Amino acid sequence: MTDRALGIFFLVFSVLYIYFASKTELSFISDPLGPKKFPYLIGFVMFVSSIFIIVKPEIKPKWSSLYKFIELFILVIVLILYAQFLPILGFTISSAIATSFISWRLGSKVIESIIFGVVFSLLLYFLFHIVLGLSLAKGFFGF
Amino acid sequence: METFELLLGGFKVAFTYEHILLALIGCFLGTIFGALPGLGPANGVAILIPISFSLGLDATASMILLASVYYGAMYGGRISSILINIPGDEPALMTTLDGYPMTLKGKAGEALTITALASFVGAFISTIGLMLLAPQLVKVALLFGPAEYFALFAMAFATLGGVSSENKAKTALAASIGLGVSTIGIDGQTGVPRLSFGNVHFYDGIDFLIVIVGMFAISEVFVFLEKKQTDKINPKLTKFNISNIFPNFKVLIKSFYAALRGSCWGFFAGVLPGAGASLGSFIAYTFEKKVSNKNNTFGKGDERGVAAPEAGNNAAAGGAMVPMLSLGVPGSGTTAVLLAMLMTMNITPGPLLFKNNPDVVWGLIAALFFGNIILLILNIPLVKLFSKVLLLPSRYLMPIVVMVSFVGIYGISGSSFDLLLMIFFGVLGWLLRKFDIPLVPVIMGSILGRLMETNLRRAMTISDGDYMYLFQSNVSLVIWFITIVGFIIPLIFGDKLKSSINKLKKNKT
Numbered sequence: 001m002t003d004r005a006l007g008i009f010f011l012v013f014s015v016l017y018i019y020f021a022s023k024t025e026l027s028f029i030s031d032p033l034g035p036k037k038f039p040y041l042i043g044f045v046m047f048v049s050s051i052f053i054i055v056k057p058e059i060k061p062k063w064s065s066l067y068k069f070i071e072l073f074i075l076v077i078v079l080i081l082y083a084q085f086l087p088i089l090g091f092t093i094s095s096a097i098a099t100s101f102i103s104w105r106l107g108s109k110v111i112e113s114i115i116f117g118v119v120f121s122l123l124l125y126f127l128f129h130i131v132l133g134l135s136l137a138k139g140f141f142g143f
Numbered sequence: 144m145e146t147f148e149l150l151l152g153g154f155k156v157a158f159t160y161e162h163i164l165l166a167l168i169g170c171f172l173g174t175i176f177g178a179l180p181g182l183g184p185a186n187g188v189a190i191l192i193p194i195s196f197s198l199g200l201d202a203t204a205s206m207i208l209l210a211s212v213y214y215g216a217m218y219g220g221r222i223s224s225i226l227i228n229i230p231g232d233e234p235a236l237m238t239t240l241d242g243y244p245m246t247l248k249g250k251a252g253e254a255l256t257i258t259a260l261a262s263f264v265g266a267f268i269s270t271i272g273l274m275l276l277a278p279q280l281v282k283v284a285l286l287f288g289p290a291e292y293f294a295l296f297a298m299a300f301a302t303l304g305g306v307s308s309e310n311k312a313k314t315a316l317a318a319s320i321g322l323g324v325s326t327i328g329i330d331g332q333t334g335v336p337r338l339s340f341g342n343v344h345f346y347d348g349i350d351f352l353i354v355i356v357g358m359f360a361i362s363e364v365f366v367f368l369e370k371k372q373t374d375k376i377n378p379k380l381t382k383f384n385i386s387n388i389f390p391n392f393k394v395l396i397k398s399f400y401a402a403l404r405g406s407c408w409g410f411f412a413g414v415l416p417g418a419g420a421s422l423g424s425f426i427a428y429t430f431e432k433k434v435s436n437k438n439n440t441f442g443k444g445d446e447r448g449v450a451a452p453e454a455g456n457n458a459a460a461g462g463a464m465v466p467m468l469s470l471g472v473p474g475s476g477t478t479a480v481l482l483a484m485l486m487t488m489n490i491t492p493g494p495l496l497f498k499n500n501p502d503v504v505w506g507l508i509a510a511l512f513f514g515n516i517i518l519l520i521l522n523i524p525l526v527k528l529f530s531k532v533l534l535l536p537s538r539y540l541m542p543i544v545v546m547v548s549f550v551g552i553y554g555i556s557g558s559s560f561d562l563l564l565m566i567f568f569g570v571l572g573w574l575l576r577k578f579d580i581p582l583v584p585v586i587m588g589s590i591l592g593r594l595m596e597t598n599l600r601r602a603m604t605i606s607d608g609d610y611m612y613l614f615q616s617n618v619s620l621v622i623w624f625i626t627i628v629g630f631i632i633p634l635i636f637g638d639k640l641k642s643s644i645n646k647l648k649k650n651k652t
Contacts, residue, residue: 006578010316017323020338027333031600032608035330035337038596042326046319052312061577064369072365076570079361079545083562086553095549099542105368106538116539124546134197134554 003057011050018043075105090139091129095121146274153505156203157513162506165200165208166514170521173215178529179540180223181363183232184216184460185476185583189359190544192484193352193551202488203503207510209484210464213477214266214511217420217457218518221258222526223533225449226251226385234420234456237428241441241448248444252388252526257395257446258453259522261402265454266515268406269413269461273468274508276414277497280469284494289601290613294622296595299472302416302629303584311634313580320575321588322595324349331593332600344560351483351589353552353561357568358582359480360548364541365573385527394446401431401447402454409455413462416474416629420459427455461511468492468504471594476583483590491594 021039082098089097100117104110128134156162169191176187188209195205220235225242238258245254287295300318327338328348339345390398405427412423431451432441441448463478471493473479485492490500497504522529552565572582599613606612614620 003578006580010320014319017338020340021326024330024337025335027335030333031604032606033600033603035333035335038599039323039326039338042319042322045315046323049312049315049319053310053316056312058310058579061579063577068369072368072573075365075368076566079566079569080563082549083559083566086549086559086562091550095546099546102364102542102545103538106541107536108538113538117542120543120546124550128194128550128554132198134194134550135557136550137553137557 002061002063004054007050007053007057010046011054014043014046014050017046071105075102078102086137086139088140090141091136092121092125093139093141094137095124146278149501149505150274150509152501153507153509154513156502156506157207157509162204162207162510163513165204166211166510167517169208169211170215170514170517173212173217174219174222174518174521174529175215175532176212177216177219177235178222178231178532179219179535180227180229180231180533181367181537182540182544183220183477184213185480186359186363186544187212187216188477188480188484189355190547190551192480192487193356193555194547195484196352196487197551197554202485202490202500203506205484205488206481206503206507207514209481210507210511211514211517213460213481214457214514215518217266217460218259218262218522219529220456221262221449221453222255222529225254225258226530227533234424234459235453236421237424237452237455238449240428240452241443241445244442244444245446245449249386250390250444252385253390253394254444254446254449255385255526256388256523257390257398258449259519259526260395261398261405261450261454262457262522263515263519264399264402265406265409265457266461266511266518268403268454269410269458270508270511270515272410272414272458273461273464273511277465277469277504280465281494281497284470286618287494288616289598289605290616291619291622292598293595293602293613294619294626295470295472296591296598298416298622298626298629299474299591300584300587301626302474303581303587310579311630313578314584317575317580317582317584318588321354321585321590322592324354324585324589325351325592326596331597344558348593349564349589350555350561351586352487352555353565354568354589355480355483355586356548356552357565358572358586359476360544361565361569362572362576362582364545365569366576367537367541369573385530388523388526390446398446398450401435401450404431404434405451405454406458409458410462412455413459413474414465415462416466416472416625420456420463420475423459423462424452424456427458428452468496468507469494471496472591473587476586479583479587479590483586486590 018040021036024035078098078101082094086094096117099120100113103116104113129136173187176182191209191212195208216232220231221238223229223231224235224238225246228239228243230236230239242254303314327345329346330337336346408427408430409423412426428451431447435447463475467473467478467482471491473482482492490496549562552561575582602612
């Protein structure tokens with residue numbers, strides 16, 4: 001059944017995609033095909049394959065427990081916060097926090113994950129910034 | 144011999160300190176990526192592309208680094224197959240069939256040595272094949288116009304996954320998602336913004352590197368987090384013992400012939416559109432079993448049963464580079480990612496690559512020969528070191544993957560918006576995998592979309608909008624024919640092959 005839900009989602013999505021592609025404003029010069037036809041073609045392929053999936057659904061994905069979903073959701077939030085705070089806190093601090101968090105959620109003990117996070121982010125900073133000269137987010141404190 | 148001179152030139156390019164160092168690093172990292180269960184060549188190359196780009200490596204240098212990672216991963220995949228009965232990457236699945244029984248018999252060291260030698264034979268033969276075949280294909284490709292190229296891209300999508308491909312509707316859906324991503328941003332021909340919803344960040348389009356890293360690196364973390372408690376590696380499995388690494392001479396000779404046969408099948412499968420390394424090792428093993436299984440020793444730890452598939456998957460890796468370099472059309476996930484790297488460097492693979500950047504091509508081929516030797520050296524004496532890597536728990540591994548991905552993508556643009564996009568594609572990749580939708584077509588779509596559209600529109604400009612132009616030349620008719628056959632054959636024979644592969648997979652668990 002969930003395979004069918006996927007089909008329906010992409011069916012709707014393909015229609016929206018074609019609709020938004022048709023809203024593309026044309027320039028006064030254009031080649032014979034123009035910028036809309038290729039997206040129409042893609043949208044058509046998506047539409048047809050969605051119908052096939054709806055008609056002949058195959059698998060039923062195994063969904064995890066709600067608890068797992070919340071856990072995954074929190075991980076996504078942490079990653080987003082990482083991306084947002086990177087320019088403010090700087091690379092080393094943000095990475096230490098994010099690394100510790102992920103390591104902790106994947107089963108490390110709290111102390112262990114904090115040590116790992118701090119050591120690893122310093123190591124990354126050393127390797128990529130000092131040795132290889134890559135520009136990392138500087139942040140408020142400059143590292 | 145023209146080829147020989149070109150190769151010599153290639154060795155001159157490859158033998159600089161920088162390139163040798165990069166090949167070493169690439170081989171080492173590649174073996175690790177291959178050995179780690181859950182990470183394969185595509186993940187390894189994906190994580191390293193943005194890094195090599197941010198470091199400002201030139202095309203030859205990055206190509207050497209990444210191709211070494213690719214070959215290295217093909218070597219590394221066998222280690223966990225043999226030692227802990229878990230394939231390090233998908234093509235190494237066949238190696239578990241006879242590899243793990245060998246470990247149980249106390250012959251783990253011998254199995255590792257034989258497979259290292261088989262990998263060497265496979266990679267060596269296929270690099271020669273690449274060197275000889277690619278320039279011939281280039282001659283054909285020079286006849287191609289935009290209409291033929293458009294057909295060729297269509298063929299690449301239609302044949303993706305080869306005969307064993309899963310649900311075709313899902314492959315098509317995946318390809319359309321990727322192609323859809325590529326249409327976002329300012330239209331190259333007319334300069335109008337398309338599907339960007341007035342958001343400035345979308346005007347330049349979505350960089351396919353972000354899609355690649357999101358799908359191949361970030362989504363892994365979600366997968367790992369989700370099944371954290373459910374499947375831990377059985378501690379019994381991790382007590383392997385590598386004692387004698389020298390098999391006796393007779394066994395070596397027997398395995399050598401198996402490796403030769405496996406290499407030919409592997410290379411063949413690699414060159415074919417959409418077949419790839421998994422099929423290469425599958426055919427190599429099945430064929431070897433037919434030829435050599437006289438005393439019913441296969442599946443119980445026969446040396447030839449590890450030599451053939453290992454040679455097969457390494458040979459397929461080299462074979463898959465042929466269409467990627469000479470036509471600019473990748474047939475597998477990893478070659479698609481390598482193609483993405485070249486395109487990021489503003490080099491379009493295909494016939495013109497051989498004409499305009501022979502140093503890239505021949506430097507790469509020379510580096511592959513050289514890297515293969517490094518890998519052989521790394522993989523026989525140092526195999527104990529690599530086998531320790533297997534035991535690195537994912538709670539340390541996964542944060543490393545995420546952080547290195549962040550560093551790489553941030554290094555390209557310095558924009559947190561790109562990081563958010565990468566997270567988005569990570570989540571999307573995880574979701575698609577839940578529904579058994581392959582990620583490779585999505586990646587390929589996002590990489591090839593712009594080229595495909597450009598060729599279609601050029602063709603239409605030539606014919607002034609007449610669609611029949613796409614089917615006018617004989618070459619394009621042949622390609623369309625292969626496209627249709629390649630799309631239909633799996634629908635007929637796919638079930639049979641799929642069920643036999645699934646049977647093998649089931650026997651394992």
